[in-house]
Amino acid sequence: MYEIISKKVLNKDVDLMQIKAPLVAKNAKPGHFIILRVDENGERIPLTITEVSDDLVTIIYQKLGFSTRLLGKLQVGDSISDFVGPLGKASHIVNEHKIIGVAGGVGAAPLFPQLKEYKRLGKHVTLVIGARSKEHIILLDDYKEFCDEIYIATDNGSLGQKGFVTDVLQTLYQTHTYDHAIAIGPLVMMKSTVELNKKHGIKTDVSLNPIMIDGTGMCGNCRVSIGGKTFFACVDGPDFPGEEVDFDELIARQSYYKDEEHICNLGLE
Amino acid sequence: MIIKDKVKMPVLNKKIRQTNFEEVACGYDIELAKLEAKRCLDCKNPKCIAACPVQVPIPEFIKLILEDKLDEAYYKIYEDNILPAICGRVCPQEKQCEGACIVGIKGDSVSIGALERFIGDYALDNDLSKNETIIEKNIKVAVIGSGPAGLSASASLRRLGYDVTVYEALHDFGGVLKYGIPDFRLPKNIVTTEINKLRTMGVKFEKNVIIGKSITIDQLLNEYNYQSIFLGTGAGLPSSLKIKGENFSGVYYANEFLTRVNLMKSHTFPKNPTPVKVGDNVAVVGGGNVAMDAARTAKRLGAKNVFILYRRDMDALPARLEEIHHAIEEGIDFRLLKNPVELIGDKYIVKQVKCEIMELGEPDKSGRRRPIGTNKYEIIDIDSCIISIGQLPNPILRESTDKLDVDDWGRIKTNVHMTSIDGVFAGGDVVSGAATVILAMGAGKEAAVEMDKYIQSKKQ
Numbered sequence: 001m002y003e004i005i006s007k008k009v010l011n012k013d014v015d016l017m018q019i020k021a022p023l024v025a026k027n028a029k030p031g032h033f034i035i036l037r038v039d040e041n042g043e044r045i046p047l048t049i050t051e052v053s054d055d056l057v058t059i060i061y062q063k064l065g066f067s068t069r070l071l072g073k074l075q076v077g078d079s080i081s082d083f084v085g086p087l088g089k090a091s092h093i094v095n096e097h098k099i100i101g102v103a104g105g106v107g108a109a110p111l112f113p114q115l116k117e118y119k120r121l122g123k124h125v126t127l128v129i130g131a132r133s134k135e136h137i138i139l140l141d142d143y144k145e146f147c148d149e150i151y152i153a154t155d156n157g158s159l160g161q162k163g164f165v166t167d168v169l170q171t172l173y174q175t176h177t178y179d180h181a182i183a184i185g186p187l188v189m190m191k192s193t194v195e196l197n198k199k200h201g202i203k204t205d206v207s208l209n210p211i212m213i214d215g216t217g218m219c220g221n222c223r224v225s226i227g228g229k230t231f232f233a234c235v236d237g238p239d240f241p242g243e244e245v246d247f248d249e250l251i252a253r254q255s256y257y258k259d260e261e262h263i264c265n266l267g268l269e
Numbered sequence: 270m271i272i273k274d275k276v277k278m279p280v281l282n283k284k285i286r287q288t289n290f291e292e293v294a295c296g297y298d299i300e301l302a303k304l305e306a307k308r309c310l311d312c313k314n315p316k317c318i319a320a321c322p323v324q325v326p327i328p329e330f331i332k333l334i335l336e337d338k339l340d341e342a343y344y345k346i347y348e349d350n351i352l353p354a355i356c357g358r359v360c361p362q363e364k365q366c367e368g369a370c371i372v373g374i375k376g377d378s379v380s381i382g383a384l385e386r387f388i389g390d391y392a393l394d395n396d397l398s399k400n401e402t403i404i405e406k407n408i409k410v411a412v413i414g415s416g417p418a419g420l421s422a423s424a425s426l427r428r429l430g431y432d433v434t435v436y437e438a439l440h441d442f443g444g445v446l447k448y449g450i451p452d453f454r455l456p457k458n459i460v461t462t463e464i465n466k467l468r469t470m471g472v473k474f475e476k477n478v479i480i481g482k483s484i485t486i487d488q489l490l491n492e493y494n495y496q497s498i499f500l501g502t503g504a505g506l507p508s509s510l511k512i513k514g515e516n517f518s519g520v521y522y523a524n525e526f527l528t529r530v531n532l533m534k535s536h537t538f539p540k541n542p543t544p545v546k547v548g549d550n551v552a553v554v555g556g557g558n559v560a561m562d563a564a565r566t567a568k569r570l571g572a573k574n575v576f577i578l579y580r581r582d583m584d585a586l587p588a589r590l591e592e593i594h595h596a597i598e599e600g601i602d603f604r605l606l607k608n609p610v611e612l613i614g615d616k617y618i619v620k621q622v623k624c625e626i627m628e629l630g631e632p633d634k635s636g637r638r639r640p641i642g643t644n645k646y647e648i649i650d651i652d653s654c655i656i657s658i659g660q661l662p663n664p665i666l667r668e669s670t671d672k673l674d675v676d677d678w679g680r681i682k683t684n685v686h687m688t689s690i691d692g693v694f695a696g697g698d699v700v701s702g703a704a705t706v707i708l709a710m711g712a713g714k715e716a717a718v719e720m721d722k723y724i725q726s727k728k729q
């Protein structure tokens with residue numbers, strides 16, 4: 001069992017938890033993720049490692065469906081059944097100077113360790129962060145501690161520019177140039193960011209989130225098409241060059257169990 | 270006197286089987302077991318033993334059944350095979366022990382597997398375990414992976430007095446025995462009970478640890494002070510058909526499909542929250558045990574039509590004979606000499622499979638007649654497709670471990686069970702590629718002997 005050491009409600013949909021997991025913490029690097037099961041009947045769900053300190057692993061999760069909502073019901077002192085990692089390949093840190101990170105919704109969590117790593121290496125770091133509303137913007141204060149520039153977009157205009165992150169980017173690109181981009185968020189957001197960046201000649205790394213089971217390369221559930229070839233996101237990713245990702249295929253794969261997820265959620269009401 | 274016909278094992282009614290995951294083959298009771306045991310001729314030169322990968326003393330244990338010495342029969346088997354209840358159920362007996370049995374020349378061979386299972390079950394039911402005094406060596410060894418190879422290595426090492434820790438990546442122990450082979454062939458409580466026996470012996474089990482990621486091999490040797498390591502990480506990586514449309518939704522690799530059902534229990538959805546869906550028409554590609562398991566599982570999940578698409582003919586199916594019989598009984602539709610060439614979808618969801626119709630030509634390297642394309646095609650409407658055409662080792666260990674030599678297929682290279690890293694041994698599917706439970710167990714046991722020799726030689 002893995003104990004919840006601290007919990008912070010970041011907004012109505014998103015929580016942060018620190019879990020005691022020495023063997024996950026031991027070799028974790030930015031870009032790695034974990035798979036957890038809340039209880040002994042639980043689904044295996046993947047979440048990015050946002051931070052590590054000593055034996056403690058920080059995760060930030062959006063209460064989207066059954067398992068993440070179930071997790072959200074737990075409190076400090078409770079334990080979760082399984083917690084395994086670090087999984088995946090650590091992020092590929094490129095040797096470019098002006099880095100722009102684009103975060104959509106809870107994507108701000110997985111982006112956090114990557115941008116921080118770029119700053120640690122002395123790069124110029126810009127953040128474009130977007131969410132539905134002001135309340136849904138997470139980690140802003142933590143980002144403020146190290147980012148050189150921050151731009152905000154909300155769907156309803158309650159904070160920053162009204163619109164999507166791509167709207168902010170479009171404005172930004174009229175006056176600024178960047179060497180390299182990282183986009184993490186919902187698939188549609190990553191897809192449109194990559195398309196826009198391509199027009200401006202900026203390469204974009206994306207972090208893919210297909211449905212996973214084992215996370216060890218055993219089942220093939222997490223397969224994604226990258227440049228016409230098949231990769232397993234759990235062992236070959238989750239980060240891939242955005243230009244080569246077949247987003248439409250992935251969007252279809254991710255929503256294959258929509259009806260079933262709905263049935264599960266009814267059980268929680 | 271030779272009794273030509275074997276004593277048939279009772280099986281679950283076909284109708285009941287359609288919808289449930291209860292074990293199909295019900296096993297002998299003592300009367301039936303004795304009747305069958307009588308058929309063994311107690312050969313002077315028993316061919317059956319030579320054909321068993323771990324040389325179980327077959328006529329000896331069969332004789333003990335006739336003498337009502339069931340405890341002794343169990344201990345007899347246990348010396349060579351710690352998991353008789355499992356091997357009795359899943360060994361491809363017709364290719365191994367039973368395939369070589371003398372009685373089989375003129376009639377049915379002695380049902381060695383069924384008898385071995387009978388003894389294994391007897392031991393489980395009566396909580397038999399051999400009282401062995403273990404003389405502690407206080408030397409730490411690690412076993413990576415809790416499949417048959419790892420379990421057998423850890424039992425052997427523990428009996429030699431080592432302090433054994435098994436590390437498993439998943440949240441449950443048993444490898445393919447848990448996540449691959451379905452309940453209707455191998456009830457999971459058998460695997461759990463056998464693992465608990467090893468715990469009682471003093472073997473330590475750690476789940477949720479991925480060696481190469483959570484802890485590296487280097488760290489195990491240098492920080493954790495393991496004197497030797499056994500790698501039994503299996504062959505989990507599914508092989509792909511390399512055809513168009515393989516990534517459409519509704520296309521599963523057998524591993525995903527079977528893991529959802531066996532490990533995550535998705536057949537009880539939504540009680541267990543991991544879903545699975547197959548639809549009415551399911552194509553299963555392949556002809557081995559994995560394909561049979563996938564097909565029979567799909568049927569139990571409610572599929573109306575399940576087709577096995579296999580590119581050779583019935584005689585060439587690599588699956589265990591018993592599974593093929595049960596699959597036929599359950600209404601699985603064998604569409605032979607069909608080779609899928611494309612999966613056709615709509616909005617990224619699979620709808621059809623296009624197959625080339627094959628013919629058999631001259632025998633190939635495997636001795637089986639080679640399938641040749643005819644340039645004629647057939648299109649079948651499907652709701653899902655399960656690909657079961659083989660597995661290779663996953664890349665985690667080799668990518669995270671410098672100096673671990675592997676061949677072109679990613680299988681770990683060994684020399685008398687030792688890998689290219691001093692003190693690190695390997696066995697089972699990770700060395701051989703996808704094979705069998707008993708071969709993996711045999712490899713684990715032999716590797717344990719070599720690990721012991723290695724550790725002893727280092728002490729001198």
Ligand SMILES: Cc1cc2nc3c(=O)[nH]c(=O)nc-3n(C[C@H](O)[C@H](O)[C@H](O)COP(=O)(O)OP(=O)(O)OC[C@H]3O[C@@H](n4cnc5c(N)ncnc54)[C@H](O)[C@@H]3O)c2cc1C
Binds near residue numbers: 211
């Ligand atoms: C490598 C990786 C890292 C991730 N990191 C984080 C993270 O740091 N924080 C976080 O909140 N989420 C993260 N996710 C997504 C997270 O795993 C899913 O949100 C979670 O599995 C949903 O489970 P659920 O049972 O709560 O929802 P479900 O009921 O299963 O799904 C609810 C909705 O989410 C969609 N969905 C299903 N699976 C995924 C998925 N894997 N990714 C995105 N949407 C999905 C479904 O289509 C459905 O509409 C990550 C995913 C991956 C693969």
Ligand SMILES: Cc1cc2nc3c(=O)[nH]c(=O)nc-3n(C[C@H](O)[C@H](O)[C@H](O)COP(=O)(O)OP(=O)(O)OC[C@H]3O[C@@H](n4cnc5c(N)ncnc54)[C@H](O)[C@@H]3O)c2cc1C
Binds near residue numbers: 480503505527706
């Ligand atoms: C569906 C199916 C049906 C089968 N039917 C039969 C049958 O009827 N008869 C038969 O004889 N054989 C059958 N087989 C084959 C047989 O199951 C395998 O040959 C056997 O299980 C191999 O044993 P193993 O211990 O080498 O590997 P596995 O059983 O694969 O076990 C390996 C274990 O190692 C773990 N692992 C992997 N990497 C790591 C890591 N880095 N760190 C920690 N743990 C790790 C895995 O999670 C797994 O639990 C079948 C296989 C399948 C898939």
Ligand code: SF4
Binds near residue numbers: 320321367381
């Ligand atoms: S272990 Fe397998 S091959 Fe050996 S005797 Fe038992 S059933 Fe036959």
Ligand code: SF4
Binds near residue numbers: 315372
């Ligand atoms: S070969 Fe057959 S008859 Fe002879 S000892 Fe073995 S099981 Fe008995």
Ligand code: FES
Binds near residue numbers: 220232235
């Ligand atoms: S999650 Fe199973 S192979 Fe990636």
